[in-house]
Amino acid sequence: MLATTNTTLKVSLESLPKELQGFTKRIIERTNYKKYDIEVKYFDTRGNNFLAEPYEIDITGEVAEGEKKxxxxxxxxxxxxxxxxxxxxNVxxxxxxxxxxxxHIFTTLQDEAIVPQKDRYKIAKSYEETNNTAIILENLSKKGFRTYEKAEVISIKYAHLAIKEMAKFHALTFVIEDxxxxxxxxxxxxxxxxxxxxxxxxxxxxxxxxxxxxxYDNDVKERVKNFxxxxxxxxxxxYNSQNSVKCTLNHGDYKKNNLLVRMxxxxxxxxVPVDYQLIHYGSPIMDFLFFIFTSTDREFRKKHLTELKELYFETLSSFLKYFSMxxxxxxxRKEFEKVYTEWLDFGLMMTLHTSFFMFAPDTKMELGAVNLxxxxxxxxxxxxxxxxGLIDDFIEWGYL
Incomplete structure (x- = not known):
């Protein structure tokens, strides 16, 4: 469930935190393995994730019905x-x-509406041992999924699928509200x-x-600095405008290295979207703009931004029809377009805000021990x- 170029280290089960060892043993017991082997891998994400230590735990063995992984x-x-x-x-x-x-709410609502499997919002399966210390999920990398690197270029097909999943996520909030x-x-x-x-x-x-x-070395230099x-x-x-615009639950960190892709x-x-740690209640425009400006370049936006905005709203509309909404x-649509125009500079602001984590090299620095x-x-x-490209877009659109 990580980018393919992360450094992988094999470690022993005994080297894991005691609580995680216990979670693993409970999963083994619940699965009723007669005998089994365990392989544990630790991933060095090179600073891509300072909030978590990622592990893969592969259990291979025999149950009453035969071999199981x-x-x-x-x-x-x-x-x-x-x-x-x-x-x-909190995250x-x-x-x-x-x-x-x-x-579970998403699953129940989509079951009741008889949403076809191919059209459902996709979410990774979690284990009941998941808690505020450990997020424990089905390892979708074993089913051919991976994440894109920070600098890896996305295709228009990728963007289409990402925007559709985003729109379904927002639509399900409207369904819950109703x-x-x-x-x-x-x-x-x-x-x-x-x-x-x-x-x-x-x-x-x-x-x-x-x-x-x-x-920059011209007047743009001062404009950007003053921005x-x-x-x-x-x-x-x-982020605090919940009472002034129509809101949904936002993913909050909807960018290409938080989306699992199968090729x-x-x-x-x-x-399959993952990494929901930054969810919040706010305008759905926030997720759309964040994805567009963190996951694409200026050339891509010139060709496809209008098309992707149309696709978002079309998907929102078509998905809601499953729920008779x-x-x-x-x-x-009028409100969507109004907020999009008024909030467009959120894309610039949020990309600059998060670029500290997205574009900076890993300094091995303890961020909790220093002032940012x-x-x-x-x-x-x-x-x-x-x-x-980001700055040039917003100069062209009159925001800088």
Whole structure:
């Protein structure tokens, strides 16, 4: 369930945290293995995931019916007690909610509506041992799924499938609001922004804007540098605007290295979103813009942005029909277009905001032990063209 170029290390079961050893043994007992072998692998993600230590646990053995294999993927929490930008406890509880609670609601609603398997929203199976310390899932890499690298170029087919899954995820929130209003009010609407926007964060944003500004040597340089003030003021407002726009549950981190893909003949044929740690209740435009601006370049957007926006709304509309719901009654096209235009600069702000994690090399630094505003921001130069494309888009559209 990770990018294929991560460094893999074989380790013993006994080297795992005691609690994870116990979870594994319980899964083995529940599966009724008569005898079995275990292989454990640890992944060095090169800084791609500072919130978790990822493991694969492969169990091969015999049950009463014959030979059996159980393939498990584990995200084991890395404590970051003083990390100010996010609450690590909250991001893990968010993911537990998705896999152990909301996924069952999604399944029930789609069963009742008789949504064909090929059209359903896809979510990885979790084990009951999943908790706020360990997210334990079926290892879909054993079924041919993988993730894209940060710099890997996506195809238009990939974008189509990703946008369709996103629209289904948002549509299911509208369905819950309609069919299960109490659950919606008590479980969905209460999920607030995962980020803490304080002075340390503001310092980091100024550093990021200063770096991007350094890529230019004309008047754009000052415009980008000064944009940090706008970003610091507006981004928290976008995250706290639940009462001013139509909202759904957002994935919150919907980018290409958080989407599992299955390939056939060199083309993506299936996508399964993962990594729900940054879920929040807000405008669905946020997920759409974040995906577009973190997962594509300027050339791709010039060719396909309008097409993908149309596809999103068309999928939202067609998926809601399975539940006898009219998109115009829950999210009118006019409102969608209005928010899209007014919120377009969220794509710029959020991409700059997250580029600290997406584009910077792994410094092996404990982020909970330092002020983010003091961390040197030196992204790999191979991402400069993405920054330039982002800035050039928003200059052309009149936001900078």
């Amino acid at each position: 159980t393939n498990i993927f584990v995200k084991w929490q890395i404590p970051q007690q003083n990390f100010k930008l996010l609450s690590i406890e 893990y509880s968010n993911e537990v909610f998705i896999y152990k609670d909301l996924s 069919k299960l209003p109490e659950y919606y009010n008590n479980k969905i609407k209460v999920i607030k922004s995962p980020f803490t926007f304080e002075d340390d964060w503001a310092g980091l944003m100024r550093n990021i804007c200063a770096h991007v500004a350094s890529l 940090s003030s706008t970003l610091i003021e507006k981004l928290p407002k976008y 056939h003949d060199g083309e993506v044929v299936e996508i 009219d998109v115009e009654a829950v999210y009118p 505003s003091d961390v040197p921001f030196c992204p790999d130069k191979k991402y400069d063209y993405l920054y330039r």
